Amino acid sequence: MARLLEGKPLAEKIKEEIKHDVLALKRAPVLASIQATDNPGALAYIKSQKKTAESLGIEYQLHDLGKDVAEEGLTELIQKLNQDKAIDGIIIQMPLPAAIDYKKISQYISPGKDIEGMHPANIGKILFGKAKLVPCTAAAAMELLISSGVDLYGREVVVVGHSEIVGKPLSLLLLDRFATTTVCHIGTSKAGKLEEHVKRAEVLIVAVGKAGLIKGEWIKEGAIVIDVGINRVADKIVGDVEFEEAEKRASFITPVPGGVGPLTVTMLMRNLVQAAK
Secondary structure, eight states: OOEEOOHHHHHHHHHHHHHHHHHHHTSOOEEEEEEOOOOHHHHHHHHHHHHHHHHTTOEEEEEEOOTTOOHHHHHHHHHHHHHOTTOOEEEEOSOOOTTSOHHHHHTTSOGGGBTTOOSHHHHHHHHTTOOSSOOHHHHHHHHHHHHTTOOOTTOEEEEEOOOTTTHHHHHHHHHHTTOEEEEEOHHHHHTTOHHHHHHTOSEEEEOSOOTTOBOGGGSOTTOEEEEOOOEEETTEEEOSBOHHHHHHHOSEEOOTTTSSHHHHHHHHHHHHHHHHO
16 A cells, blocks of 8 residues: 655645745745736635745735736736846736737746746756756655655656646656656557556656546556646546555555645745745
8 A cells, every 4th residue: 555645744844944044035035926817726826825925934915917907918017027126036827818828928027036937948947957946836746756765766757748837847857867757648648558658657747637547557566656637526636546546556646635736835935935045
């Protein structure tokens, strides 16, 4: 039976380190949060960010532009915040209005204030092993993996999902630790080869957003499983991996909820303090 890799205890440990760093700064770091949505999930995430920030001695500034804001209004605010020396980090809350392209807008943020780590300059630093601001969910998955005590050198690691916020940056972080890394995606699945790749994974990280995509019986005995997926099925929140069967085979596994999720906001705050430094 697998040991659980729970996010909350690790988040609490990292929060203590953040508090120490904030005290060393001798001022409250300032996080500017840009909201252009009334999505209930986004509002809950904003509330969680604000609560976490304040508990760490971080000032949280919310700029609510309303869900009908035009791209020009959003870029004007970003440029104003870039120039404001009192602001240490900027985050754009999702979703944005349909007419606004997040990939385009996120590039307006100064790389040094990009606490989500999504600016091309910050993604590029991951490629060269010099990352300071790493996408938060990818960073959370790595922290959980490291907490298991695994030596990634030469290990067969399979990442399922190649999104810009998780799969792609995570694969680069793993390569930097000399893991033998395979990235699977919809093409792998359509070719009928997903099961084949998953079955040989000594470390499996799944970030797709499709409940039960990975069958529990595919998990290699003793594998470490990091499930980033969050899916609502009936009245339950479940991951991308069939948990009950996978738990019998894995050595470590993240629960959903309670695994990667609790760490994500903490990684955001750690990035902010890094930006402030």
